[in-house]
Amino acid sequence: MRVTPLLRVEGLSVCFGAGAGAMEVVKGVDLTLRRGESLAIVGESGSGKTVTGKAILRILPRAARITAGRAVLTGAGGKEVDLFGLSEPRMRAIRGGRIAMIFQEPMSSLSPLHTVGNQVAEALRLHRKKSGAEGRRICLETFAEVGFPDPERAWSAYPFELSGGLRQRAMIAMAMVCRPDLVIADEPTTALDVTTQAQVLDLMRRLQTGTGMSMIMITHDLGVVANMADSVLVMRRGEVVESGPTRVILTDPGHGYTRALIAAAPKIPECMSGGLGEVRDPILWARNLSKTYPGRISGLGKQAAPVQAVQDVEIVIGRGETLAVVGESGSGKSTVARLLLRAEDPDPGAEIGFRGRDGETQDVATMTRARLKAFRRRVQIVFQDPYSSLSPRMSVLDILTEPLEVHGLGTRAERRQRAAELMEKVGLSPAHLGRFPHAFSGGQRQRICIARALALDPEMIVCDEPTSALDVSVQAQVLDLLKGLRKEMGLSYLFISHDLTVVAELADRVAVMRRGRIVEQAPAKLLFENPRHPYTIALIAASPEPDVNRRLDLAAVARGAGDPECWPEPFGYRGHQAPPLHEIEPGHYVSCAA
Amino acid sequence: MARFILRRCVTMIWTLAVVSVLVFIIVNLPPGDILSNRIDELMASGEEASVAQARFIAAQYSLDQPLWKQYLIWMGVWPGPNGFSGILQGDLGWSFELDRPVADIVGEAVWMTVVLNFTTIIFVYVFALPLGAIAAVRANTLVDYVATFIGYIGLATPNFLLALVLYNYGAQWFGLPVGGMMGREFSGQPLSWAKILDVLEHLIVPVIVIGTSGMAAMVRRLRANLLDELGKPYVVTAAAKGLPPARAVVKYPLRMALNPFVADIGNMLPQLVSGSVIVSVVMGLQTIGPILLQSLRSQDYFLSGFILLFVSVLTLVGMLVSDILLALLDPRIRFAGRGR
Structure with a gap:
């Protein structure tokens, strides 16, 4: 049986500017995405990967224009629509409803003046016509799903009250709340700390397999690709240089640029040299x-x-x-x-x-x-x-x-x-x-x-x-x-x-x-x-490597990335009572209770 | 929120106290005010009766006291010749030039000023908000250029000229009244519906004249602010959510761009009062602007002192209002006040 793809982009070209000064930033990009598949678009800055993602949703900046191509989205009943040919109102029904997007900077991508609940519920109101108590209930469920410890609190919180990781979870909740067929994630973890990144990546993977949605992951990090994607599209200067299943591309890259990208990805060398023992000079x-x-002085002289x-x-x-x-x-x-x-x-x-x-x-x-x-x-x-x-x-x-x-x-x-x-x-x-x-x-x-x-x-x-x-x-x-x-x-x-x-x-x-x-x-x-300290182990475990056989060890991340109170004995501590550094081998010091 | 307002009110009282000292010093600084001139004249005549009268006047207005005591008596926190009787007790002093109590002179003018200025501010905001928003959203299109053009004309036209033109055509085409804040028959009459309607009718032209330049400036500023905000990532987020453009603009970037807009209320009040003096003279408006000008020229210091103080109060109230609105609009300000 031939499976129709969820999304088929053919010959997408995008220009910035008009007339003689126009610059083509995306040149004839093709991509195919099956239902439930996760595709990564990889490239360095200026490769046109973000523009490709935004072009699919037609939310390009004002100066940019789609000059050629089709983006065919297949509905549940097999009905096909060309996204580039739709009228604006019909396109709006697809944005956020059937295709949602997650952005890189959760702080600036969320309005600081509206509560998280308000912003997430808005998508529901627009696409599922659910508001009031029912909308709130669905939002709270989604908040719990994306890992908010206290969904009620998240509902009434402003973005600046949340940590970076929670903000990105709020973005994910906003994208997920309408159960879209496709989520386009534009560098969703680049602004986050490594351990938070590992947890958010894990969340996205679980959500994707749990709901069966498709995902386009735009990233510069091959480590993220290895952990998240079924297939990869490598872009350079607006063109696709190589595409295929992740395992093939990462282990046996055909194009020189892909090879260079893999070689440049930082990884922990197998065998390390370097001095041992104490510093001599x-x-x-x-x-x-x-x-x-000093603490901030607030109001009536309180500090x-x-x-x-x-x-x-x-x-x-x-x-x-x-x-x-x-x-x-x-x-x-x-x-x-x-x-x-x-x-x-x-x-x-x-x-x-x-x-x-x-x-x-x-x-x-x-x-x-x-x-x-x-x-x-x-x-x-x-x-x-x-x-x-x-x-x-x-x-x-x-x-x-x-x-x-x-x-x-x-x-x-x-x-x-x-x-x-x-x-x-x-x-x-x-x-x-x-x-x-x-x-x-x-x-x-x-x-x-x-x-x-x-x-x-x-x-x-x-x-x-x-x-x-x-x-x-x-x-x-x-x-x-x-x-x-x-x-x-x-x-x-x-x-x-x-x-x-x-x-x-x-x-x-x-x-x-x-x-x-x-x-x-x-x-x-x-x-x-x-490495001995659980936090060090978590940091090492959380660094994604461009190796499909070495996926993130989330158990190790969870053990060490939390607060010092939840580190295992003898490393954990409360308040400011950190255990002193002990020398466990020459030159190797670890903070632990003796 | 209640604590925030309370705290602001406390600082406001302190500010007012300082301002009142400054005002008192300033109006007393230049030599040769109207009262000392009269006393000097009486003394110079050398006649015993005149000298006695001069002494009496000086004592009556505590001019024989040191300056700091004069200030305290003026404010009403120190017993003067007539016991505690100063601004705090509602005794605003005596205008030597007009030979009437200050309260009588400024009484109605104060209310007219308040009415005129608040109507002007409302006018400015009601027109500047949509014009600025449209100019930004449709930046560099015909709509934007037309709004910009009107704005520049508003900024560049001298107010008194605009006043004359509007009075002329307003009276010719719409039968609007020319000059003044109310018909002569209502002057000095108690408040009634007829009087309110008459005042409103008289307000139309002055409000347009005084408000136009402020409005034009406001449109420019709102346009610039909103243009900045329109490029922000959260606007893209709103679009990616499928929000229709008009609703998206009103809900997100416009609200962000409102901050400087609202913060301006406090600044606009004193500008309107001092900036509208000439217009008030030209248009024959019974506001305190012309009275202030006159009292400063003749150094009628109880009168000018009180008016300056009143304008300060107006400014501070405007600041308070804009701060409260800002706190309501922007949770970040609210939370900073809470001192997380």
């Missing part, structure tokens, strides 16, 4: 590092409880080594970096030491302003977002020579010379010094940021999530660049990341942070081969 170290923010962003952190960075600090948002990892650079003052009692090439030990915690300036020349920082950390009004030359000017180094010609050298060092052409940041891609901009950090010939660089705004293939290149520079210039790195797999290849040592404390710290090899 420390460059920067800190003890008793804590930071408490909320103070927030302990960082508590009793002790870290050591070896010369020429990389220490990775890994944790989810709010774990205090970036605060640690700011405290080490004295961009913020730690709580009294902290001890921060620095010993540079000159062999002189300096006390960073109590440094004067003048000495701090000299210290910052030797320790530089690279930020997460290369788009906002470069001034759009300065040419690259100005950006690269500014640090030299600030510290009064060299003549104009010498500074220019130095800028040209820096460009070559980070793999850019010195001929482009006169350009402005907007002329560069994200990866190139991050190279410029790195060049700027290198301008003063520092001994150490703090990298605050330097690759999380970049595409995977670009991320791999930037990581390679950092590795090369470390070897060439004898740099030490403090590498902040939310993703364990990203740091696996670069880090000599890893410190895992949760709730402002280090829960496990070890040489990278020991940490990845013998």
Whole structure:
């Protein structure tokens, strides 16, 4: 028996702009989706994957136009309709009713002025003509289904009152409440922490198999594909380069681009090298590092409880080594970096030491302003977002020579010379010094940021999530660049990341942070081969890998991703009574009760 | 919510106290106010009777007291020559120029001002909201250009010119009354339906004249705000849900764009009062605008002091109203007030 597909897209082309300036961003895309199938559209930014998803629902931005193609949706009775030929009112009945969409940023995709219940019930009212008590009942059922611990609370909550994971669950509830035939999910977990991502992915998979709906998953992450999709469509510059069953594509890719994507996906290497034992020659170290923010003053002089962003952190960075600090948002990892650079003052009692090439030990915690300036020349920082950390009004030359000017180094010609050298060092052409940041891609901009950090010939660089705004293939290149520079210039790195797999290849040592404390710290090899703390295990288990045979281990995620109270003995604790770090093998420290 | 309003009222009282001090200092700052001039004249004449009269006047209005005590007496928290008798007790003082109690002079004008300004604000909002919304949704189309054009004309035309034109054609085509806030026969009469209707009829032209430029500015601002909001992801979400465009715009982005719109009420009130002085003179409106102008020129300081204070109260009430509306409109503000 021949099965008619649920959705058949043929020759879809989308143009931005009109006339001679029109740009074709999607070029003749074909795809077929069976009932109950889950299809992943994979590609990097600019590949046209999101535009393809939005074109199916005809919710493209105003400047975009569908120029060619058909999208045939087959109804339950076998009736076929071309979505691109429907009138607007009939299309509206399909949007949210038969095809629903889940977006990337749950915070900005939900209205902050309306309760979650209101926004979810609206879809029901529109498509199932159910409102009032019955609509509410169906919504509450859906909330329970998507894993809200307290559906009643979710009904009357505003989006900004929910955590990131719950917000995305609210989005999913909104898409699911009308029981659509097809859900298009546009990077639904990209904005979430890894452990939350694992839980949301699991939820979506369960919902899909439970209701028998089809799904189109738009993502840049092959790990997500391996875990979620039956078949894959790889897109590049608006064209499909390869499509087929997930297992075939991931194990035996036919196209070079697919192979490159798989190679660039960060994964934990099977066999790791790297130093073991204690740090022998420390460059920067800190003890008793804590930071408490006063609680917000509200109303009539009342004050909320103070927030302990960082508590009793002790870290050591070896010369020429990389220490990775890994944790989810709010774990205090970036605060640690700011405290080490004295961009913020730690709580009294902290001890921060620095010993540079000159062999002189300096006390960073109590440094004067003048000495701090000299210290910052030797320790530089690279930020997460290369788009906002470069001034759009300065040419690259100005950006690269500014640090030299600030510290009064060299003549104009010498500074220019130095800028040209820096460009070559980070793999850019010195001929482009006169350009402005907007002329560069994200990866190139991050190279410029790195060049700027290198301008003063520092001994150490703090990298605050330097690759999380970049595409995977670009991320791999930037990581390679950092590795090369470390070897060439004898740099030490403090590498902040939310993703364990990203740091696996670069880090000599890893410190895992949760709730402002280090829960496990070890040489990278020991940490990845013998993780002990349930939270570390959860982080490793939650990282999706592009391997269909290694699916996410959700049991492990559930054990470690929760609050410290629900960690098993001897790791769990209540309140601020965290157990101290114990050395379980040389250099490997775990927070546990003895 | 009740606590929020209470808290705002408490801060409002403090602000008013500070404002009253400032107003008192300002009206007393320039030398040569009308009363000291008269006293100086009497003293200069050298005649015993005149000097005695001057002393009496000075004592009567506590001019022989230090400035801070004068302020307290004016406010009515310090016993003056006639015991506690100041603004708090409802004694607004004496206008030396017009030789009448301030309360008599401003009495009806205050109410006329309140009526005129609130009607103007309502007019501005009723027209600016749909015009701005349509201009944004249909951005860069004919509708938008027409709205923009009308807006610029509204901004650029001098108010008094608009007043003359509207009076002329209003009277010619619709038989609208020319000048004033009410027919002469109702002046000084107790409130009645006939009087209210007459006032409303007289209000039409002044409200259009005073409100047009504010409305034009408001349309521009709403259009810009709404255009920003229309590109936001939650609007796409609403479309993906299958919501018809008009309903989607009204429910989501328009409500977001309303914030600055509502926050403006407080600013608009004093602008309307001070900005409409010339118009009031031209149109013969019995509002406090012209009285304020006159009293400032002659430095009739009880009168000008009270009017300035009254405008401040109006502003603060406007701010309070806009804050309450904002809190009602935007849960984020409500929750920040709760201090989660």
